Every structure is written in C-alpha cells, then in structure tokens.
Amino acid sequence: MFLGHYAVALAAKKAAPKTSLGTLFMASQFIDLLWPLLLLVGWEHVRLDPGNTVVTPLDFSDYPLSHSLLGVAIWGLGFALVYFMIRRSARGAIVLGLCVVSHWLLDLVVHRPDLPLTFSGEARAGIGLWNSFAGTVVVEVGMLALGGGMYLRSTKPNDRIGRYAAWGLVFILLAIYAANLFGPPPPDPQAIAVAGNALWLFVLWAYWADKHRSIVGAES
Numbered sequence: 001m002f003l004g005h006y007a008v009a010l011a012a013k014k015a016a017p018k019t020s021l022g023t024l025f026m027a028s029q030f031i032d033l034l035w036p037l038l039l040l041v042g043w044e045h046v047r048l049d050p051g052n053t054v055v056t057p058l059d060f061s062d063y064p065l066s067h068s069l070l071g072v073a074i075w076g077l078g079f080a081l082v083y084f085m086i087r088r089s090a091r092g093a094i095v096l097g098l099c100v101v102s103h104w105l106l107d108l109v110v111h112r113p114d115l116p117l118t119f120s121g122e123a124r125a126g127i128g129l130w131n132s133f134a135g136t137v138v139v140e141v142g143m144l145a146l147g148g149g150m151y152l153r154s155t156k157p158n159d160r161i162g163r164y165a166a167w168g169l170v171f172i173l174l175a176i177y178a179a180n181l182f183g184p185p186p187p188d189p190q191a192i193a194v195a196g197n198a199l200w201l202f203v204l205w206a207y208w209a210d211k212h213r214s215i216v217g218a219e220s
Contacts, residue, residue, distance in 0.1 A: 001106045003140040003177050005029050007147030008102050014154040016095035017215045022207030027079055027099035029199055035066040036196030039189065046189050053112055053130035057185045060114045068116040069104055076100035110136060144173065155213040162212030169205050
C-alpha cells in the first residue's frame with residue numbers, strides 16, 4: 001500500500017484540525033519511514049522476487065520490528081505519547097496513534113501472508129490484494145481521491161502556495177505510484193533502503209503545504 005496511507009493522513013486532518021498534515025503523514029507512514037533504516041543497519045531484510053505478487057516484486061522476508069502487529073501497536077502508542085507530551089493535545093495524539101496502526105491494517109489488505117503478528121514466531125497475515133493489479137489500483141486511487149477530497153474541502157488556501165502545493169502533492173504522489181507500478185524493479189535491496197528514505201520528502205512537503213492553508217470555518 002502506498003497511496004492509501006497518505007489518504008488516511010489527508011482524511012485525518014478533519015478529525016485533528018490543529019495537527020499539521022506533515023505530522024499526520026509522518027504517523028501514517030511511520031513504519032515505512034522506519035523500515036529503510038532497519039534495512040540499512042541489517043536488522044530487517046527484503047529480497048527481490050519478481051512474480052511474488054502481480055503488483056510488487058518484493059519479498060518481505062524479515063521485518064518484525066517495523067511491521068509486526070505487536071510492533072506497530074507499540075510504535076503507535078509511543079508516537080501518540082510523544083505528541084501528547086509536546087503538544088498537550090489528546091485529540092491529536094489519539095488520531096496520530098490510530099494513523100500509525102492504520103498502516104498495518106491497510107498493509108493487511110494488500111500483502112500476501114507475510115505480515116508478522118509478533119516479534120518472533122511463524123504466525124503471519126495478509127489478504128493478498130496485490131495479486132490483483134486492477135483491484136489494487138482501484139482501491140489505492142479511490143482512497144487517495146476520497147482522502148484528498150476531504151482534506152481539500154476541510155481546509156482552504158491562504159495564498160497561492162497553499163493552493164498549488166496541496167494539489168501538487170496529490171499529483172506527485174500519483175506520479176510516484178505510477179512509476180512504481182510500471183517502472184523497472186529496483187536493482188537490489190540496498191537501493192530499496194536508500195530510496196525508501198526519500199519518503200521523508202513527502203512529510204516535509206506536507207508541512208509546507210499545510211502551513212499555507214487554514215481550516216474552513218476557523219476564525220482568522
């Protein structure tokens with residue numbers, strides 16, 4: 001899942017209007033921001049296996065620290081607590097914690113049974129939507145359209161940056177998604193780990209765009 005995680009963050013802005021979209025992006029993609037770092041230090045592993053599913057050639061062979069259900073629950077609780085200690089916003093903390101956990105639930109839909117439930121053991125889960133190319137695209141693009149629409153309706157631009165940066169973010173996400181679907185597979189796991197760190201750029205873009213927008217109906 002790629003677009004769906006960002007769709008959750010965009011939609012969550014309505015539930016936590018005082019929380020920056022950048023922070024919502026960070027929460028919804030937190031375990032995918034963590035995963036490349038764990039690959040680089042050798043604590044988790046992935047291998048290339050073309051044909052593994054219709055959509056992705058990646059075999060997620062070992063990633064319990066970042067992607068186990070237990071791990072994600074702990075990361076979600078930790079993220080929420082840190083945010084609450086800094087911002088003192090219970091609403092924002094709860095929404096962010098749920099965004100972190102939502103990542104595993106969405107991955108459950110698309111992954112084949114490779115998502116671990118705990119840090120050890122053989123129990124794994126996955127429904128396998130990635131075995132349907134059309135189904136995956138419909139779900140992901142549909143989620144982005146819904147989440148993006150909710151964000152754009154619940155906020156308003158304060159200036160031209162607020163207008164074009166928000167739309168630009170949606171379109172660049174679509175472009176990256178298309179490149180992942182139709183482009184060549186990565187050359188090796190090291191390249192996957194390095195490229196994965198580029199996801200932070202979307203977090204920064206979301207902070208920038210959201211700073212130039214305000215909540216519809218909020219006092220100026």
